[in-house]
Amino acid sequence: MTEAVARPGRGRRPSAEVRRDVLAAATELLLADGVAAVTFERVAQAAPASKVTLYKWWPTPGALAAEAYFAHVESGLRFDDSGDLTADLRAQLHAFVATLTDERIGPVIAGFIGAAQADAALAEAWSAGYSLERRRLAVERFARAEEAGQLRTGLDLEVLVDQLWGACYHRLLVRDQPLTPAFADAILDNLLRGVATAP
Amino acid sequence: MTEAVARPGRGRRPSAEVRRDVLAAATELLLADGVAAVTFERVAQAAPASKVTLYKWWPTPGALAAEAYFAHVESGLRFDDSGDLTADLRAQLHAFVATLTDERIGPVIAGFIGAAQADAALAEAWSAGYSLERRRLAVERFARAEEAGQLRTGLDLEVLVDQLWGACYHRLLVRDQPLTPAFADAILDNLLRGVATAP
DNA sequence: TGTTTATATGTACTAGTCGTACATAAACGA
């Protein structure tokens, strides 16, 4: 795609048009070759756009890649509440594992979190555009479960997110053990019921 | 440090000497400026050693950085068994949180896991030289607890590692929530006792 | 409608890095 319509060349192009072309080119590079492939050089060449323009709009290639990704996946974010906490969490975690193990999307997400360790602008973009919102939805669901008496009171609900979704991220990022639906079931069962024998 | 003793120049140096100098230079760069600072160019200049030599011994700068790090920290790996599972885990997790939040070491570990997402040789080195061994020690401690009747039977003990240490890594890598000793206590209590109300 | 301003553009740099090729010289092993 990215048909580079022959243009006169020099001078100003409509901002919206440039933005659209740049994000499209970045998305293509991202999905084809991963986060590392999204460089200002390559995006500028593919868009086509001037490298100087990219530097003005995005602080780092990582931040551009993140915005392109968010615009591409376009949310569809849902956390259903059927009243059955276990079933709802199970559905969410299975969908999450399916996403992380998708051979197209999994490496992209791992790449983002990885690159964010050396790119503060990307880390900020990832939190603002991805992780914080997902965390919020989960915590809200936990809060309703707490009100319904399905969770112990006095828990820090944020912590539960790290023990479920965080555990999945761990298997994604450090690949010592497989990330499977069975793993999702196990972490859920462990956390809800506890693993210690009654004292 | 890294006194570059004036040498005749060209020709072969003793392998052990070169290795030592290279690892020392890599360690210095690593601790001073992070994983990203460990490039073959800079290490070769600081060691001093030839870039070609580095390429022969290490597949990527990340793999060199990992070996330098392992040689530097030199283990001291312990997982005490006092018979009290909760106390032992609490001690381990508090020490782990202290390590991850250490302003010198935390960024290094995050940098390694981050860089490993784009460097298969580093990922392999990290598993072989760091994460697998720690995982094994934890699982062994869990197995003894299971034998002692402190854990439910039939658990996948590997999963527990992800719900405890993995949860900490999650807070290290995606900094949406603080990583504190209180967090360590919370994940431990949640997992051992369970968070659901009795059915 | 005409003018100004904001901004995208092409070109051309500097500096750093990866990865490799080639010939040479010193350490190592037999």
Next chain:
DNA sequence: TCGTTTATGTACGACTAGTACATATAAACA
């Protein structure tokens, strides 16, 4: 002692992050 191994210096080419400068045009304003 002598041949082999291996580290060395030098020099490439390709890619990337950033930046400087002059120029042309879209967008906004009079």
